[in-house]
Amino acid sequence: MSKECCHSNDVHSGSSQNIVAERNKENHSHSHDHDSHETGESSWLEHWNLLAALLILGVELVLEYGFHLELAPHWSFAVNGVAYLLAGWPVLELAFRKVRRGDIFNEFVLMSVATLGAFYIGEYSEGVAVMVFYSIGEWFQDEAVSKAKRSIKALLDIRPDEVTVLRNGREEVLSPSDVKAGESIRVKPGEKVALDGELLSGSASFNTAALTGESKPDTKYQGEPVLAGMINLNTVSEIKVTALFKDSKLSRILEMVQDATARKSQTQLFISRFAKVYTPIVFFLALAVVLLPFLFVKEYDFNDWLYRGLVFLVISCPCALVVSIPLGYFGGIGLASRNGILFKGGNFLDVMTKITTVVMDKTGTLTKGVFKVQQVVASGIEEEELLHYAAALERNSTHPVAKAIVEYAGEKGRVPDSSGTEEIAGHGLRGTVDGKEVLAGNPKLLNKFSIQYPSDLDLIPYTLVVVAINGNYAGYITIADELKEDAKAAVSSLHKQNIKTIMLSGDKQPVVDDVARQLGISNAYGNLLPEEKAAKVQELKDRGEHIVFVGDGVNDAPVIALADAGIAMGGLGSDATIETADVVIQNDQPSKISSAIKIGKITRSIVWQNIIVAMVVKLVVLGLGAGGVANLWEAVIADVGVALLAILNAVRIQKIRMRGL
Template sequence: MSAHCCDNENHQSDILDKKKSVQLKHTEDSHDDDDDGHHHGEQIASDQPVWIAHWNLLLSLFILTVVLVLEYAFDIKLPKLISLAVNGIAYLLAGWNVLDLAFRKIKRGDIFNEFVLMSVATIGAFSIGEYSEGVAVMVFYSIGEWFQDAAVNRAQRNIKALLDIRPDEVTVIRNGKAQVTKPAEVQLEEIIQIKPGEKVALDGELISDSSSFNTAALTGESKPDTKYKGEQILAGMINLNTLTDVKVTALFKDSKLSRILEMVQDATARKSQTQLFISRFAKVYTPIVFFLALAVVVIPYFFVGNYDFTDWLYRGLVFLVISCPCALVVSIPLGYFGGIGLASKNGILFKGGNFLDVMTKINTVIMDKTGTLTKGVFKVQKVVAQEIDEKELVRLAAVLEKNSTHPVAKAVVDYAGESVGNSVATQVEEISGHGLKGIVDGKEVLAGNVKLMKKFNVTFPAEIEQVVDTIVVIALDQKFAGYMTIADEIKEDAADTIKQMHALGLKTVMLSGDKQSVVDHVAKQIGLSEAFGDLLPDGKVEKVQGYKDQGLHIAFIGDGVNDAPVIALADAGIAMGGLGSDATIETADIVIQNDQPSKVVVAIKIGKITRNIVWQNIILAMVVKVIVLGLGAGGVANLWEAVIADVGVALLAILNAVRIQRINLK
């Protein structure tokens, strides 16, 4: 691992080589270990008992223990040839995989890596007669690698296990009968039944009157969530009380949970800047220490009067062993795995370790309003009609609004109820940031904000612009016909989230397409630093770019399709995963699965925790290595102390990294 290349393919090859060295199985094809382009799949430990899977290493350790007991406890010195044969067998048992990997890497032109380093150090020990020490270095090194890779595998499994909660079977209603089948075989529009206590297998729309669900596996929140007829149900939720019917709206492979799982798998392969730095550092560091070890052996010849080649070669070998940077190269990605896992446990999906780093640098949080700071659950408050019956006005608007997925449109359709009937709008045009235009029952209908009226030169009463609530203005055949006021509700944790952000020294800004009076009203209620309304998608982009030009590090939080461009522009793009559109979730770097803005504060804290632990490991490893390197070059430390220091530091760093997932942020 010390020779990890900075490009992704060589990084994947080194990981695959590492797994081979400790005899771990790959879940995919692993017969071609030299394939640098091998997929970075999940690594899992062997299903066999440890003593069978690692019999060679355990047997080598047993032989080493017997030899050491004979030599030091009973003062029995084995004849040189017997000692060489016994220790040689133990050495090959423990180190055959390492020697094999070293040889294959040398063939590929990769000379300066830990496998070659350990091979040179241990063969050198044998060449000067230090058989048991050579075996000990290889045994303890291999044991250390065994534990390191087991920890990496466990971290990867834990990340996936946090979300891989899809049931293997689902009950589907076909021809009036319930039958059990695999979720992947269920088609769109089919009806599935979820029994009390059963997990939902597919995304769908609730067709029962109501039901309560445990959404903890998706959102990190244990509080039951009651859903009502027509509301969205997601795979991974657990039905709590009554037998529930759900109409499937997404295939198994297209469910939000399946896509989240794919993102989690990809996340572990995306390196942070710290990981990239360590990879580059190891690539430079390893050849330097290799030549320094050579210098420790050669240079004293010209300056030391009683130069003893064997003594200085031994010191050079100690130098090689302690210089192995595996504590850094294993524990650092493990730290980021832990951060991603902790975030997943709290209902936050980081799409890569690099975004954990980004969140530690954020100083400005910019938010959309609807669906981000407010619930996005709109209800019609008032209808005002001019020269037309109120019910007819609502019906015409609802027929047109059926063609939009915007929460405001849904509120109009819900308010109209059954009066919409089978009417269909034609020539529908959605004008971003304005509203809808279409033909209903032979009439041209405009439904949207005042900007839509101005765009089509429709005259409307001036007092409409003074209304605080969200408003849908309606025109029929280019003539003002009335309006509806619609109110949204601020999320329970919005105000507290802004307070926490300010306590962290963050600037908070809201950008919205809603009118300025509504935006100002919400901003005042929750205490935002700044708020801007009447913004089209390009206006939001312009505002965010303006803040970036000031040198600020931006996190943008949104949920709608119109937020996707700004999310892509921000340093950290954050999507609300429940209400969020597919385009926004795909574009985002971080996904909040339960739509709570307070999770952004949690994400920042997780980023900082991860960074602190990673740097603790870097400092620990470097300090110990520098000290023991000095002692080794000075002839104070021996091979035993070198390997114990190397393996010990690696294990301490790994344990420190693993504890991230156990941190309780509540």
């Protein structure tokens, strides 16, 4: 993830930029001087001025309240003035720059006015305390946001810095960006794969957890794809590079997550707008607290009411909201990424909280997309003989159904050759096997040649390959796509959340009905073209349903575009899937659909907890301050305290374990 992303101005959503980032922004600089936040190397010594101010304030308070020794007024002003400038100079500098640019209503000006006002009325230590604790709060806020972004960066930026390339029979260690497609690389046990490629070695096991969230090793065989970010587990492997470094699936995913942190949720956008309106209102309310009592209070004391107005300003600072809310969404995106779910923005976390219906494709989503022979039913001949004739024809076809039959027959023995094999479009195959004319295809093929077969075959809820030998019906083979292991649990989990499930498929209705029955899906519709799937989704939306559509590729693009959010299965296998969907499930598991919805709800819950707690505390202390009950000490402790509480609550998302979700 780029450095610019990790220090995006979106972090604080407007008014609550951290001090260093704001200074860089004021200087119109695109480079950042606080890379220590990026790398986690921030040192207490970097904040020596703040620590010195805190020490001076602490010594003064100990002398005053512990030993009852008060400094003379001029000494008190001098000592506190030094502490104030140590802690507050960066804030004062930024406030001045913003006012000069016409930006008056911001938290830096707010804090400057409040603390200088405290000095004006002689409350030196309270003015210093406000600035010190405010700056400490900003420090911790900046650290928390940086940590959240570092966790996403560390989670996903798993590309190695170097790779071993085989050139002219020698090994060369290069940067992955210098390797060309078609070259071979060597990956030792324990090393990360740097580039997408095809395995040249016989077999190798890889840890794919960083990409998919799946801890179970994945064994790859010669010719199968291997992706950047996988970790070689057991043997030295050679891989033929199939994509440049910048075009790898991992690079695309990193780019997607980088964009996700910049795409704000509706809650974030609302808080940004709220802060812009809220801050000037607070300024004028504080001014009213100071001046309006002059018209109604008999013994009006300007300094007393000024003090109340200053308390009002301090507690009204909106930083708890505008920092903790983006932090909460960063945490949600990071939690999802650790579990193999990629959200393209915080806005889609919000969408997940409103979902009432999950609409799913069948093939590749709930099923593996890998056809297997289910049953061989012979009539008048042995089953092995039927399989023998069918496989002889089907070995000439590249159709997935044909491959399934040939593979199954190969397990039983040798697959014979055929001669004169021809394909009859939309029907099947015809050819000669062992001197006999054989037909293998759908029932329409037998109808075409006027061959009688049992009428109840049309009721079988599987793909059928019907076989005829020398003009006589000889039996049939049923083929079915395998259900994914967690498909039934996925549907059950959605139903427990009171979310309806609907399956839309282009397969024939009996097949769709059978899959729906096995999985417990509420409603299932078959024989649908892509535009008919879109019409079904539109029909549901017209009834007020909030829809997530789950598909496995670009063929479902019209429906994904129409749904409130589109989830793509197996995003690592398809560039088109990554481009089309709003959420990508990397490891192909349907159970992640439920997890994505739960993560959205967890994130939303924590964000609203922060909003409610921050607003309640601020309103209470605002009232106490205006009434003269709360002092500046209590105001700053309440402000910093509620900000830190909100931040800790937001950071809690990053600690959640997804077991049981």
